[in-house]
Amino acid sequence: MTRPGRFVLCGFIVLPVANRKGRRAVSDKTTLRIHQFLPQSKANGPGNRAVIWVQGCTLGCPGCFNAPTHLTQAGVDESVDIIFERILALGSNIEGITISGGEPLQQQTGIASLLRRVKAETKLSVVLFTGFSWEELERMGEADRQRAGADISTALPLPLLADVDVLLAGRYDAGRRIARGLLGSDNKIAYFLTTRYNQADLDRVPKVEVIVTPQGRVFTTGIDPVHLEGL
Numbered sequence: 001m002t003r004p005g006r007f008v009l010c011g012f013i014v015l016p017v018a019n020r021k022g023r024r025a026v027s028d029k030t031t032l033r034i035h036q037f038l039p040q041s042k043a044n045g046p047g048n049r050a051v052i053w054v055q056g057c058t059l060g061c062p063g064c065f066n067a068p069t070h071l072t073q074a075g076v077d078e079s080v081d082i083i084f085e086r087i088l089a090l091g092s093n094i095e096g097i098t099i100s101g102g103e104p105l106q107q108q109t110g111i112a113s114l115l116r117r118v119k120a121e122t123k124l125s126v127v128l129f130t131g132f133s134w135e136e137l138e139r140m141g142e143a144d145r146q147r148a149g150a151d152i153s154t155a156l157p158l159p160l161l162a163d164v165d166v167l168l169a170g171r172y173d174a175g176r177r178i179a180r181g182l183l184g185s186d187n188k189i190a191y192f193l194t195t196r197y198n199q200a201d202l203d204r205v206p207k208v209e210v211i212v213t214p215q216g217r218v219f220t221t222g223i224d225p226v227h228l229e230g231l
Contacts, residue, residue, distance in 0.1 A: 031077045032110035035069045043209040043222030045127040046201040047095035057103035059131040063174030069102035096125030115163035125165045167191040179224035
């Protein structure tokens with residue numbers, strides 16, 4: 001694995017949907033509003049990962065590097081089926097997926113549907129970023145249970161977190177910026193919901209990588225992205 005802080009240069013290829021012979025497709029018409037799908041990245045979680053940035057966020061953290069993902073009217077609606085098939089098409093090239101944004105948990109239905117399939121049909125790991133705190137997620141989950149008339153006690157605030165290995169939670173606070181271990185600021189917290197990863201794994205993730213697309217577009221990604229003119 002690349003040492004923290006090292007720049008990684010890689011290509012960006014958007015893969016077409018692939019049908020696998022012999023695999024029974026489970027149709028899911030649920031959609032997600034997507035900003036971007038990156039097939040392979042080393043700076044958004046342990047190992048080589050597919051990254052999905054959702055479109056839309058109302059939290060408005062000052063200094064957020066991903067401000068273009070905030071507008072809910074932008075991006076494209078894509079079915080969970082298509083997104084899942086893109087992930088499957090990557091095969092053994094990735095060890096997991098990372099979902100960021102935007103704010104993934106403002107699209108809970110689509111995120112839950114995608115994660116359910118990933119965990120049921122693959123061995124891929126899941127890293128999920130959210131601007132909400134654990135306490136806010138607990139209040140969300142309680143409100144959902146009350147609306148449903150359910151009297152269920154659970155250790156996880158939201159059911160979809162059962163399909164997540166690492167949750168990075170909390171608002172980005174520019175005044176408390178640290179940009180390491182996948183945490184943008186020191187008020188954010190990494191929750192290890194399974195035993196698959198630990199803090200050392202996050203500390204080894206490169207802080208930034210430079211992506212060059214086949215069309216010649218160049219951009220950076222990672223917990224400490226830089227302005228290209230500074231490279």
